[in-house]
Amino acid sequence: MSAPLQSLQEIASCVAGYDPQALPVAQAQEFIARLVPRVTTREQLPIRAALGRVLAQDIVSTINVPAHDNSAMDGYALRGFELAAEGTTRLKVAGTGLAGQNYEGEVPIGHCVRIMTGAVMPAGLDTVVPQEFTQVDGDAVLVPADIVRPGDNRRLAGEDLGLGEVALAAGRVLRPADIGMLASLGLPEVAVLRRLRVAFFSTGDELRSVGEELPTGCVYDSNRYTLWAMLQRLGVEVLDMGVVRDDPVALAEAFREAAASADAVITSGGVSVGEADHTKQVMAEMGEVLFWRIAMRPGRPMAIGRIAANGDASHQAILFGLPGNPVAVMVTFYAFVREALLAMSGATSSPLPLLRVPCLSAMRKKPGRTEYQRGILSRRHDGHWQVAVTGAQGSGILRSMSEANCLVVLQHDQGHVMAGDLVEVLSFDGLV
Numbered sequence: 457m458s459a460p461l462q463s464l465q466e467i468a469s470c471v472a473g474y475d476p477q478a479l480p481v482a483q484a485q486e487f488i489a490r491l492v493p494r495v496t497t498r499e500q501l502p503i504r505a506a507l508g509r510v511l512a513q514d515i516v517s518t519i520n521v522p523a524h525d526n527s528a529m530d531g532y533a534l535r536g537f538e539l540a541a542e543g544t545t546r547l548k549v550a551g552t553g554l555a556g557q558n559y560e561g562e563v564p565i566g567h568c569v570r571i572m573t574g575a576v577m578p579a580g581l582d583t584v585v586p587q588e589f590t591q592v593d594g595d596a597v598l599v600p601a602d603i604v605r606p607g608d609n610r611r612l613a614g615e616d617l618g619l620g621e622v623a624l625a626a627g628r629v630l631r632p633a634d635i636g637m638l639a640s641l642g643l644p645e646v647a648v649l650r651r652l653r654v655a656f657f658s659t660g661d662e663l664r665s666v667g668e669e670l671p672t673g674c675v676y677d678s679n680r681y682t683l684w685a686m687l688q689r690l691g692v693e694v695l696d697m698g699v700v701r702d703d704p705v706a707l708a709e710a711f712r713e714a715a716a717s718a719d720a721v722i723t724s725g726g727v728s729v730g731e732a733d734h735t736k737q738v739m740a741e742m743g744e745v746l747f748w749r750i751a752m753r754p755g756r757p758m759a760i761g762r763i764a765a766n767g768d769a770s771h772q773a774i775l776f777g778l779p780g781n782p783v784a785v786m787v788t789f790y791a792f793v794r795e796a797l798l799a800m801s802g803a804t805s806s807p808l809p810l811l812r813v814p815c816l817s818a819m820r821k822k823p824g825r826t827e828y829q830r831g832i833l834s835r836r837h838d839g840h841w842q843v844a845v846t847g848a849q850g851s852g853i854l855r856s857m858s859e860a861n862c863l864v865v866l867q868h869d870q871g872h873v874m875a876g877d878l879v880e881v882l883s884f885d886g887l888v
């Protein structure tokens with residue numbers, strides 16, 4: 457990781473409209489984008505192991521793909537200029553070109569070559585007529601007029617990838633087609649950036665872990681499980697540090713350990729104004745940390761900053777202190793943390809696409825904050841899409857997230873929504 461260059465105050469001064477007590481979502485995103493460093497350490501992996509990893513360098517093609525002009529159809533290769541404008545063209549068959557072989561014979565004028573898909577185009581021939589349009593007549597074929605134009609059904613050398621072209625740019629998160637492309641270039645291995653390491657823990661004395669008794673007033677810790685699952689989908693290395701008691705010594709020790717072993721630390725709970733919360737105070741003592749009230753719902757309180765490992769200023773982890781409510785954890789993760797972790801991983805990502813669909817329900821909404829309602833996107837009988845919100849939308853109701861297949865994003869300046877109005881929707885499919 458490169459050393460941090462600017463203090464948090466300096467970063468804040470670059471963000472127009474920065475107000476930590478009422479921070480619009482877009483400004484919070486801009487701040488975070490300026491804050492996070494990127495990994496630079498590389499590792500070499502066999503291409504299959506590189507699926508989902510971030511490419512460390514541009515991949516420049518050292519060959520033409522395909523290497524030769526070849527046929528896109530089973531049929532007959534011919535010279536386009538010999539095709540008659542009207543009636544039928546009769547061409548004698550000079551031989552057969554098979555895939556994987558080089559047709560070496562001369563093809564005299566008035567002749568064609570029987571050819572298979574993928575076979576190299578014989579020298580001088582530029583067009584292929586599919587066999588189903590032809591008629592065999594002894595040692596010749598008959599080609600009707602207007603079936604093919606010169607150059608049809610021929611794949612040109614380098615049309616997939618040209619020699620010297622950038623096939624894949626550094627920063628790309630490798631997808632199945634990319635793994636295939638690397639193979640088509642004959643590359644057995646590829647350089648990727650090392651995986652990001654993310655540590656996380658839950659805070660709160662009321663939390664119990666699965667398998668434990670549940671005394672009065674306690675709840676099972678679900679945030680560590682949702683966080684684990686969201687991080688898993690993102691392909692980062694995860695370090696689950698469990699539940700940490702609301703005790704300054706235990707919290708400080710957890711932050712130190714997390715910062716020493718990870719690039720980013722995510723906590724949930726303890727960032728609001730409650731009395732038993734030591735989390736905020738310990739966070740503030742561990743490094744440079746800001747406490748925001750974001751103009752959004754759910755997910756208003758959030759801590760963001762850098763914490764040092766054992767006083768070692770050269771290694772600082774980025775801290776995301778997420779609010780404790782289970783829906784707020786997920787919404788703040790998708791609104792801020794996901795993109796930040798991708799950037800830290802070295803990935804060049806583009807913003808997630810928002811669909812615009814009619815909303816079945818009317819919604820009250822005050823301009824001046826972004827709201828994320830949990831929605832169900834469904835297809836109507838006429839083939840068009842629509843969205844309805846899942847029932848109760850409280851930020852403690854995790855079920856509203858589980859039932860949903862999208863978030864309805866009501867933008868900062870937007871007001872009330874009438875039934876039938878178009879709203880923006882972030883589909884969960886492909887989110888991570």
Ligand SMILES: Nc1nc2c(c(=O)[nH]1)N[C@H]1C(S)=C(S)[C@@H](COP(=O)(O)OP(=O)(O)OC[C@H]3O[C@@H](n4cnc5c(N)ncnc54)[C@H](O)[C@@H]3O)O[C@H]1N2
Nearest residue numbers: 658660676677678679680725726727728756779780781784
């Ligand atoms: N007077 C105010 N009270 C609250 C405000 C406020 O502005 N003024 N903000 C509310 C909002 S919005 C949120 S979000 C919460 C966030 O508070 P904390 O981050 O301090 O979170 P906690 O108080 O620790 O917990 C909130 C809630 O979530 C439950 N929780 C916490 N961790 C987990 C977990 N790992 N698994 C399951 N559930 C968890 C916790 O039991 C609480 O019910 O503050 C509001 N209050």
Ligand code: MOO
Nearest residue numbers: 754755756784851
């Ligand atoms: O920000 Mo809190 O998430 O809504 O209850």
